Amino acid sequence: MKQDNIGIAVVGAGRIGTLRARLAAKHPAVRFLAISDRDPARARALAAEAGADVHSG
Structure with missing residues (x-):
């Protein structure tokens, strides 16, 4: 199965x-x-720099 799009959480x-x-x-x-x-x-700050979402919990 080929995957072209991925999601990453840092x-x-x-x-x-x-x-x-x-x-x-x-x-x-x-x-x-x-x-x-x-x-x-x-x-x-990192999310703003990288264009990412912020998640906490």
Whole structure:
């Protein structure tokens, strides 16, 4: 089964999470990107940069 569109959730907006979110945002197959972090402000900042949604809970 071929999958052309993918969704990615990045848990953690630290150094590695930021790198992964930036790479995912540039990938043509990624149609949904979500960011989550213990610090809501940090998650919102990275989501704004990457064009992602913020999820917490």
